Amino acid sequence: MNCDPARWLEEHGDVLYRFALSRLRDRTLAEDVVQDALLGALKNAKDFEGRADVRTWLIGILRNKIADQMRKLGRTREEAIEQEFESGRWAAPPGEWHDPEGQLENEEFRQRLAECMSLLPESLADAFVLREVEGLEYEKVCDALGLTATNLSTRLYRARLLLRKCLEDNWFGEAVK
C-alpha cells in the first residue's frame, strides 16, 4: 500500500481532528492525539494490508489513542439512563424552540452543541460524530465502529435524544426564551 502520512493528514486530518476534539474538548490534546494516531498508523502500516478504507482504519487507531488519553485524564463517561418516554408517550414533551434555524449562525449556540456532544457517552458520541459531523456514509460508520446497522441506528437515536434534551435544557430553555 502507498504509505504516505502527509497524504493521510491532507485527506483525513480534519475528520480525525474533529473526532478527537469532540471527545477531548481541548484543541491541543486533540492535535496531539491526531499526531500520535498518524505516527501509530505509519508504524503499523502493514496491518492495513487488505483493508478497503484508509479513513476507517485511521479512525480505529485514533479511537485507541483517545481511549489512552481519556484514561490518563481519568475521564470516562457513563451512559446516562434517562427515561424520555412513558408507555410510548413523551415523559417530557419537546418544548417550543424559538427560531431554532436562526441559531445556526450563532457561534455560541454551536459552542453549546459541542459541549453537549462532549457530554455524550463515548459509544454514542463516536456514532454521532462520524455520521452527523463528518457525514460519513452509514455503512462506513458501521465499519469504523464495528457495529451492525441496527446497533448503529439505536446509538444514533439515543445520541440525538440526549443532544436534543441537552440543548433544550442548556440553550433553548435559558438563552433564547
Added chain:
Amino acid sequence: MKNVWRILTLPCEEAARLMSDERDAPLSRLDRMALRAHLLSCRSCKRFRRHLRVISIAAKSAEPMSEDARERISRAVSEPED
C-alpha cells in the same frame, strides 16, 4: 389490517425512532405513512423532528484543524523520531 392499525396508533416513542432513522436512510412505505399520520396530530413529535434537523445542520459546522497544527503534525509524521 395490522398495517392500518400501525398507521393509526403509532406511539410517540416509535415515531421518534423513525424520525431518527429517516435521517440516515429512507423509511419503508408503511413506516413513512405511519409517521406522516402521527405527525398530523402530534405537535410534540413535529417539534422533535424540527429539532433533529437543526441539530444535524449545526453539527456539520464543527471547526477544522488549524493551519499551524496541520504544519506541525505534517513535520512530525514526515520525520518520525524512531
